[in-house]
Amino acid sequence: MAALPIALNAAQAALEVASSEGGNLTLDLLKQYAPESVPAWILPLTAAAVSVGIVVAVIALLALTSVWLERKVSGHIQCRYGPMYAGGWHGWAQSIADGIKLLMKEDMIPLGADRALFVIAPALVLGAIFGAFVAMPLSPDFFFADLHLGAFFILGMSSLTTIGVVMAGWASNSKWSLYGAMREAAQVVAYEIPLGLSLMVPLIVAGTFNLLDASAGQSDWWGMGWYIFKNPFVLPAGLLFFVSSLAETKRAPFDLPEAESELVAGFLTEYSGIRWSFFFMEEYAAMYLMSLMAAVFFLGGFESPFLHFAKAAELPVIVCNLIAAVTLITKSMIGVIVMMWVRWTLPRVRIDQVMTMGYKYLTPLALLCVLGAALWEAGKVLIFE
Amino acid sequence: MVDLQKPFYGGLTLFFVAMLGWGISSAGAPGLAFGFSAALTLGGSLVCIWERSVVRSAFSLMGTFVGVAGLFILLGADFVGMAQILIYVGGILALLLFGVMLSPPDMEERKLSRVAGGLVLMGAAVAWVSAKVAATVEWAQLPKDELPEMTTSVHDIGVGFIAPDKYVVAFELAAVLLTVALVAAVYIARRKMADFEPAKDIPSKDIAGKEAAMKEIA
Known part of the structure; x- marks a missing residue:
């Protein structure tokens, strides 16, 4: 739990840096904390890789959630419940179960x-x-x-x-x-x-x-x-x-x-x-x-x-x-x-x-x-x- | 006939990696971006002329367009670069694919003699342009490892298009030309009214005869 205030402080400092300079947050953080020995051209590339990683993770999570949401919305519009079993509460784990199933399916061409x-x-x-x-x-x-x-x-x-x-x-x-x-x-x-x-x-x-x-x-x-x-x-x-x-x-x-x-x-x-x-x-x-x-x-x-x-x-x-x-x-x-x-x-x-x-x-x-x-x-x- | 598919694509991959390495070693991160865009442009056009399947050629043009857009953006012309993606990839390439996918494949073997004349002409043109560029550019004065300031050019472009002492006449003329081309295309492609009229030799439905028959039954 001690890590939480430190992380919040770091985020606060980083946001202040970003709002004063108006640049990429990851790049600013890297510039602040990277050791001197790292060649300069690696920093923008790393920042780009980290940014893309965050985007991919967030969007994938959002897509998983909204597949479940769509099934619930469509269910309620059609006077039924939609997925109810996977995970317990209103079938919240249905998308995760579907994702695992899709990953394990045969890859056919x-x-x-x-x-x-x-x-x-x-x-x-x-x-x-x-x-x-x-x-x-x-x-x-x-x-x-x-x-x-x-x-x-x-x-x-x-x-x-x-x-x-x-x-x-x-x-x-x-x-x-x-x-x-x-x-x-x-x-x-x-x-x-x-x-x-x-x-x-x-x-x-x-x-x-x-x-x-x-x-x-x-x-x-x-x-x-x-x-x-x-x-x-x-x-x-x-x-x-x-x-x-x-x-x-x-x-x-x-x-x-x-x-x-x-x-x-x-x-x-x-x-x-x-x-x-x-x-x-x-x-x-x-x-x-x-x-x-x-x-x-x-x-x-x-x-x-x-x-x-x-x-x-x-x-x-x-x-x-x-x-x-x-x-x-x-x-x-x-x-x-x-x-x-x-x-x-x-x-x-x-x-x-x-x-x-x-x-x-x-x-x-x-x-x-x-x-x-x-x-x-x-x-x-x-x-x- | 030797199968050259694998050597070609192997060589293309090596070329790609070499461009990336050359970019990084000469100018760091901007160099990498330049190397990537240049390799995409050249690789896309090479695949376009190499591939036998015309649809694959059309798809490989996407690499060329995106690469050229990257080069524009690296030169500071962000509006032109993004218009390149939006118009060439999103519009023109989609229409091109539409046409290409509807045309039958040409399975005839490519012979060098069929394209030799074109190759010679093109080689001469490339050599002439390269010689011109090499003679006019002062290589020593080019900035090596820095990008132009990332400002937007959209305001300058807008002013250039509407200011009376700049390009407003050329801009309007281009717009009129495009409209004329569109109207002409519709005129050529539309169906004539004669296509919709029923042919003369097919007898139309004998409604009067039918009605008479219905009356008789009743």
């Missing part, structure tokens, strides 16, 4: 498959989504990479996962998989445009691509100066962002790449065991990623009255950071639960309806929102300055 691509595809999908999380801050002083173009980077990385899905579908050498991959390619190309455009609306209000700056820009009005309240076009843009992110993460009602009533399991048909679970983990990680983006750019990021009054009362940095992190995670959790709610409520749409919706409705509406938000901001500048 179909004879006709393109072996190299079949193996690379799940790793690519998972690597891309973890890469996106590297740019996602957890609290104002706890982040791995403070990118000037964080939002842009995250969109780019999440578009890399598409290539992995197409690769999986083609390498499986099965017609169901190929159809799934085709649908994925068509769907993502269609919905990337409204996704990017609707994200541009809060970016216009924020005036920055940086996630930390965008979140800090919402700290006025006692922590309630969220972008959806600051400009009337951000709220419709947020709804468009939510719909497009459902399509981007292949969630129902847009889960046509794996539509089990038409395509067996789409691009997942030939996958089994741990490779299959990689795709599953990517889906949940992508859900969290999109919800975190929505929380940062539409729903105030770290900012809430709690953080405002904590800062006003001059609580220690570490407490403020904890409040900020809990706020952000709560907001993104609400987004994830709404995504689950939508999945278990709405039926799957047809592929031509998906395309029509993306190209004919969402894209023009998103363009209108961008135009309106830009005019509103320009008008504010003209009138008040």
